[in-house]
Amino acid sequence: MQTVNIAGMTVPQTAALAPMAGVADTAYRQLCREMGAVMCVSEMISAKGLCYQSKGSAELCRITEQERPMGLQLFGSEPEFLARAAELLMPYKPDWIDLNMGCPVHKVVQTGAGSALMRTPELAAECVQAVVQHCDVPVTVKMRIGFDAEHINAVSFAKCMESAGAAALTVHGRTKSMLYSGKADWEIIRQVREAVQIPVIGNGDVSGAESCRAMYAQTGVALVAIGRASYGNPWVFREIACAAEGLPYTPPTPQERMETMLRHIRMILEYSDKPPALAIREARKQTSWYMAGSRNAAAFRSACFSLSSYEEAETLAGEYLKANEIGGLPVAEIGGAARPPIPPSAGE
Numbered sequence: 353m354q355t356v357n358i359a360g361m362t363v364p365q366t367a368a369l370a371p372m373a374g375v376a377d378t379a380y381r382q383l384c385r386e387m388g389a390v391m392c393v394s395e396m397i398s399a400k401g402l403c404y405q406s407k408g409s410a411e412l413c414r415i416t417e418q419e420r421p422m423g424l425q426l427f428g429s430e431p432e433f434l435a436r437a438a439e440l441l442m443p444y445k446p447d448w449i450d451l452n453m454g455c456p457v458h459k460v461v462q463t464g465a466g467s468a469l470m471r472t473p474e475l476a477a478e479c480v481q482a483v484v485q486h487c488d489v490p491v492t493v494k495m496r497i498g499f500d501a502e503h504i505n506a507v508s509f510a511k512c513m514e515s516a517g518a519a520a521l522t523v524h525g526r527t528k529s530m531l532y533s534g535k536a537d538w539e540i541i542r543q544v545r546e547a548v549q550i551p552v553i554g555n556g557d558v559s560g561a562e563s564c565r566a567m568y569a570q571t572g573v574a575l576v577a578i579g580r581a582s583y584g585n586p587w588v589f590r591e592i593a594c595a596a597e598g599l600p601y602t603p604p605t606p607q608e609r610m611e612t613m614l615r616h617i618r619m620i621l622e623y624s625d626k627p628p629a630l631a632i633r634e635a636r637k638q639t640s641w642y643m644a645g646s647r648n649a650a651a652f653r654s655a656c657f658s659l660s661s662y663e664e665a666e667t668l669a670g671e672y673l674k675a676n677e678i679g680g681l682p683v684a685e686i687g688g689a690a691r692p693p694i695p696p697s698a699g700e
Contacts, residue, residue, distance in 0.1 A: 484516070
């Protein structure tokens, strides 16, 4: 299998897990790494929150050995806060620090951070320089192709980040205005890759081995990063790794999907600093993803959002397996709340 060097780390040239706020927590990252994701990044950490000793920001800095190589991602738009935050991250021993200049969420953009920095490349460069000067690990940048269709500046922005000291770039092939809609522009990712000397990681619209191979062929990127396509499907990394090695890939059975879902919930409960009742509520959305594309998926996904304990998740997993085995069963009551019956063939 071919390898590639990203910010001083040699990894197989398959696929990495993209950073995703509210999704890619410790449990999610560990699971994807086990399935073959070659590297991962933390959820967004507020530079100001870290500097002001926010408990929530500090909790996002945890790194387990199972996740390495792993970077910690900062967001902010003030070089002095980013520099101080970078210093505060060093005790956690990240393999690199990633600066978020691609988040399209309004509450981040309105502060001048995330993808808003693509409108102010000079300030973005100052942010990179400040972090490079105040940490002893490589600094990378996550960016988009531009702020909107009228301001696509990925190539010049990438050059600016390289000059400021960035060791690698991850380029999501959409503008801020597109959010996650429309089609990712791989051609612009290719242009960025050709314009800089540092490694470029491509992100956007890769959902399996075939599209991963296509992105490598069209863009020439050093590595591919996968985000939303891993929802309920951490096996996507195994699929890509198998393709890279010329090995056959067998999709997970319903049994494996449910065993992995339950293990995922156990990991969330183990790593969460919140009470189990709250942690299980936050696990609902991730639980629901494991049913996508299967028979009775819609009804089971709906049932996930009433889960209030791990035991209920076990019951739901059992019902899922029975329904997929014999073609659809009525859904029993969970937690005392009646759920609608499952139609015999309600696929998605």
